[in-house]
Amino acid sequence: TLVAVAAVYLNALSGQGVHLVTVNPYLAQRDAEWMGPVYESMGMTVSVIDKHEPHSEGRREAYRADVTYGTNNEFGFDYLRDNSFVVDPEHLVQRTHQFAIVDEVDSVLIDEARTPLIISGPVPESDETQFEELKPPVEKLVYSQLKLVARFVSEAEKLLEQRDKAAEAGESKKANEFESDAGLALLRAYRGYPKNKRLRKVLAEPGVGQLRQKTEFFYLQDNAKNMPFVDEALHFAFDEKQRAIEMSDQGREYISKAAGQDEEMFVLPDLGEGVAIIERETDEEIESLEENLEAETSLTEEKKENKLENDRRVVLNKREERKRNLYTLYSERAARLHAVEQLLKAYIQFEKDTEYIVQDDKIMIVDEHTGRVLSGRRYSDGLHQAIEAKEGVKVQAATQTYATVTLQNYFRMYHKLSGMTGTAETEAEEFFKTYEMEVLVIPTNRPIVRNDMDDLVFKTRREKFSAVIKKVGEYYESGQPVLVGTTSVETSETLSRMLTREGIKHNVLNAKKERVKTEALIVAEAGQRSAVTIATNMAGRGTDIKLGPNIVGLGGLAIVGTERHESRRIDLQLRGRAGRQGDPGESQFYISLDDNLMRLFATDRVAKVMDKLNIEEDAVITHPWVNKSIERAQSKVEQNNFAIRKRQLEYDDVLNAQRNVIYDRRLHALKGIHIRGEILDMLKQVIDATVKTYHGEGELDEMREELLRTIALDFKMDRETFYSLGDDGVAESVFNAAIDYYNRKRNALARPFLASMMQIAEGDQENKPEKVFVDFTDGRRIMRAVVPVELAIESRGQEVNDAIERVAMLSHIDMHWTEHLRNLDEVKEAVGLRAYGQRDPLIEYKMEAFKLFAEMIEEINRELVSFIFRAGPLVDRQAPPRAKRSAARRLDPKKAKSTHESQSPSYDVKGSGSNSAARRDPSAKEAPVTVSDKVGRNDPCPCGSGKKYKHCHGR
Template sequence: KRDSEWMGPLYMFHGLSVDCIDKTEPNSPERRKAYQADITFGTNNEFGFDYLRDNMAIHPEDLVQRKHHYAIVDEVDSVLIDDARTPLIISGPVPKGDIQMFDEYKPRVEKLVRMQRELVARIFTEAKALLASGDRKQEEQGAILLLRAYKGLPKYKPLIKFLSEQGNKATLVKTENIYMQENNRRMPEITDELYFVIDEKQNSIDLTDKGHDTITAAGEDPNFFILPDVGSELAEIDKMNLTEEEKLEKKDQMVQNYAAKSERVHTVNQLLKAYTLFELDVEYVVIDNKVKIVDEQTGRIMEGRRYSDGLHQAIEAKENVKVEAATQTFATITLQNYFRMYHKLAGMTGTAETEAGEFWDIYKLDVVVIPTNKPVIRKDANDYVYKTKREKYNAVIEEITRLVGEGRPVLVGTTSVEVSELLSRMLKLRGIKHNVLNAKLHQREADIVAEAGKSQVVTIATNMAGRGTDIKLSPEVRAAGGLAIIGTERHDSRRVDRQLRGRAGRQGDPGSSQFFVSLEDDLMRLFSSERIIRVMDRLGHEEGDVIQHSMITKSIERAQRKVEENNFGIRKRLLEYDDVMNSQREVIYKKRRHALLGERIGVDIANNMYDVCEALVEEHKEANDLEGFRMDVLKYFAVDFDIKEEDFQKTSANNLTERLYKEVRDTFSRKTETIAKQAFPVIKNVFEQRGEMFKNIVVPFTDGKRAYNVVANLEKTYKSEGEELIRAYEKSIMLAHIDDAWKEHLREMDDLKQSVQNATYEQKDPLLIYKFESFNLFKSMVDKINKNVVSTLMKGQIPFEAPEEVKQAEEKRTDLSKMRTGRSDAPAAQTNQAPRKTEPVKVGPKVGRNDPCPCGSGKKYKNCHGKGEE
């Protein structure tokens, strides 16, 4: 919005029109007008959501976007790399949530976490005593206990402090390497004593047998939280001396038991993550009784974004705020795939050089470095490395005091809200005035940044990426040495560090940057080489001592490179998964767009009919099942196809398909003519009496199972003698079935993505299995759409007896702007719970459980439509 207002006059002077989508409401005529401009400004998320909303629109006039031609992305590294892993999702509520499960298991998990904390505290105290004993055997035992404490709670603060002291981290790493040999064969010796094991790098938690026993309540099944081995259990059932029917029943029971248990285990796992891996004021904040995620790159709150897979609900339960209902995905796309739709893509940023390889690999974009307007004279010092965070923060405060004394402004970059508040308290104790800019106080952002260049002003800010406003310096500040940047921790990504450094020394201004690092920082704990630890130990470090050496700075950059490579691998893998989804999305959205615009609806429906005819002929010709064939033709087309057994045997599949298709087309033509004739007198009456008042009319249709309200243009319907109503009917049915099937398919694809990950244990590539299985799912979805569309069209009729049933179509559209849009913080894995379909009330004789199902499938009632009935 700001950029469009700044640059707009310049473009308009050159005869170009400029608009900004952020000033308008979704799906509004104003937004469509904004997209018609020569240059359209907007935020990347909103462009993505508009694309998704366009593909959920019910009326052509709701469409806002044009074709994707040329995109220029500001802060392109932030958008296409940092945000690439998080999909844009439009979601809606699921009737049954799993809220009660979080509340039910929260006390158990709280108790388990408390017991683990007490256990780790005891183990750690004993480990310290043994390591300090001086006896070699006792020291070895102490090292084992130290590893056990680390596996139990790696973020336990006394443990983090202890590991930063001389030789301790090296002892831990050495012991861990011994127990990790031969594919972790001996690791259970370490972990069996714990209640659960945390792998901080993988962000995962596993309950031990001891944990299972503790969390299972008295009198409960001892396997209450243990997932059965489905394969072996199914094999066991097959071996049993039972009838096929009883075996099927047992298998159904086993699968239902597995589904209930997996939901239970998943809930407990997410609660454990919430309590042990996610910290308040670091990964998230609580504002107005709502849990809000903090962007680790920029330090801003991510409005509308939720952790996926039930993790957000687990954190809500932990913080005792309202647990929001589970949601179901209606439409989703990643920013990567959205921007790859543009014929031409470009962007600019100050920090793309380190990611040049990724830009080329994924987007085929070259990175060109443009020389600075004036030479950079900022002084970038080597990092100061301290043992503990306490020493580091004290040194930061001393440095701030010194710089303020020199009359220089200071900008302090922190990685979390918690650290910014800690430094703020320390500065208050020293009586140093300062401003704080973090996720909780972002409203005053522009004012705080504008003041940041004044003499002796101290500004503490969580990651300064893309904070936009330039920091202007006065002449006396330039003379004093310019803006001083202090980084309190190295970020996982070199780019974020460069962005912080880049706040000083702009346009040839003087300035300096200095990072303060401690061995307790996350990056150093998880990825720093043991060389740094050995060097510090060799130099015999005392408390408060600092190391500053180019070798250490390079070593930290190597650790960052490791993290970046790891993240690039994850992003690339995710993109490979999303590419499968993307090709399916394009096919469905193209099919949907054709139906929405109605330009070739007749051709599409004819193709659908032919495909269903072909599928039925192939299926039953192969099985040589004339009776089944006639039943299915009756079921899907409501046509009694008269064919003798001899004809069925002799006629080729192609000829039989053609015969059936001709019969179906003729029946459909007769049917639509009848509907048009039946409706036209009423439409004529409405048009002649109230034509000036009505633009559109709603005509109710039903196929005996579900009611559809079809909206048609009154004047066109009158002039075409009812033909326009038939076109509107075809369009409505097509859209309804495509949307229903696509929502269900998205959920199945989410489930598939989760389930294929187990293939790695069988030495198989999950991606290949995902591609193969997703193709089968897609094929069956398209088949289902075709059958449902054809079946509804062939059976549909107008149920009204009186003209009053045709009423004016109110100007009421699906307001997609009110639907929930958000960014999932993980690949979009939503809920396993399918929305309940409302079944029609059936009147007729009760069907026995073992009788054939009346739907004509040939299955027993209890294994078909009678499932779930007691």
């Protein structure tokens, strides 16, 4: 905290601002208060962004300070807000990303890097009632599975007894059969519900855990081809390491009956096969029509041809209707199946007071690394709604992504990036590979005298907790302060109840609201005589516990860890609360074979050690072998998490390149930089594509109609010239005519607008507005331009044109970018399956993403040019019917929030009254293409594109 001042001051001298990033608001506020006087004495200004609301003037001022403190999430969210929702350059809050120092850098850039920052809003027409409707049958399914698991555990225990008896009797063949059956029963129980307490106890017995693992290896051979035999006895299989749930045929049958529906309702139809059948039957029907007409003698050839054309059209319409019904059926069943899978995850994988808490009738996620509530954050993909349904709180609307960035790509934008922490050495490789940051270890000012004792390992959680309470009682009696570290809210509350029963006074610090309020007071008292503090990771990083008088003589602060974390660094942070600045202290972890880390990654190795040392039930061991086994397990998890982050970054790098293009384009539009040149470039591309479509077939009239529809240009050219010129010549003629029309249109709008502004300027000086609002429409959409009066007069009225071009460009970019993010999410899910076809999912994702991005840019260009050329002022305040319908579907701007899962933002401007400006319309969907019976090849296509039927859906 203190040493950072030198580096911050030096880099702040450039005047471009320095960001000091912390892991939570408490530390940002504390460090700014502690160090603020130092900076101010040297003429620097200091502020904290977390004190101010997003988009507020206070937050803009905080970023203008020489030194800005804040949390990593808020820095990232402000970047997303600036590049997604701001429509006035004056409302931008961030400056350049010049220099950042990240406090607790391993926590921010590594632990939290797996979770991208997401701003999202409600999905149009989402069906949140589905989770509540499916909750009862899923609940029955889960309870039925738990009974199955209990039965398999009992069966395994009996078989193991029979094995032992057969072995004693010398019947080795029978013993092997019993053991094989027991292994299968154990594996089924483990895949059904690995958290079953009875199962955990059985697996902790000598050799049983190894038997389960040996059985699993057997069934995983040959690409797990025999695993379905294991899972068919269950309703669903749960892979705890991969965090994946897969329902079996038995499960689908059970839930269908529980829901009172046909079993087929939970089976996805085969789209490929279904479409192939429809195509084949359609071809057969058309062949039959042709044969019947051929045999018809009463009709002329012309009538036969007309009848065949009409009959074929009816058959083709029926084909499209059948396809639409098939896709709808697939979509409905997929949504139902997805809701069931998310509800299963909510019941099996996520536990109350561990992954989340229920507070104020809402589900609040608890950060696994810091133990704090992640305010505003929601699980994605319907999981949060499933948990809400499980806990019986109000199910919120589903959300879609509006903007997203990973912490890795956000912090790599800084020109200079640095950080500080006490625990980075183990992650030196990742820091260099991802951020090109070197890790330098600086020795402590005073030697560490803290006594870090070997772990104590118990067989069960109950024995472990009893030992913890006994040890805490000893510390309490001796007067030595103790900090008890837990990994979940549930454990902290359980220990609190046990201490209360023993009559030991204590404080609890966890994510619950009533506890957080007294955080500063609890931390202040934690180092006093006989202080007992139970805390989640909230009392880990950055918490400085001051020792009271005479505490050094008692041995300093004692640390009792109740469970090992996935990361060694978090354990080191907990130990590091004691023995600071050369003070004495001690630390020890109490572990059971029931703990998640041990159960998933280290049980078998530790069980072997306990077998070798002949440890009895209710006994405890402490041995360097055990410590090494646990550290190996942690190292394994860390390597796995590094691989996940690396892969995620490779995917996000694809999105990052596209995000930079879009955000640069948006910033140029926002600030009006080169905007007219960009519009003319887009115009050239649109005209080139149009000419290429029609010139080759010599369709002059069709091309003129298309230009009239797209850019309202009545283009004149005789056929001789049209045929004699090549594509480039015709395109150049059209482009010159379009520029001439564009300039005339701008001037035609500017003149009357300038006259109106002059009237306002010369009118009532007291009530004279600084800005005016002008609504524009192209007959389909309404957008609002905000025009400063003085600037309008200075520009001779041209500012109204510049304003509508800015707003139109922002609106089209934001609308299509949101849609593009949704498409990329779907692509990312789909490409994983291509690995089965020996294709690299990352390469496939890059190819698909590039193709989608090119299509999006083309779509933005075409729609934007069309709007700018066709739009005019909405003079009579009466919107055309189509535009009205579009506006009616828009989301309420008052719902806009900017948290992890915010409501929809809007482009409304303060003081604009009830009408909203150029808001994105995420609910807009393409109308289904329907073809009437009498559409001719040269008629306009009924889809509304404006093209001839033969060039559109008649191909």
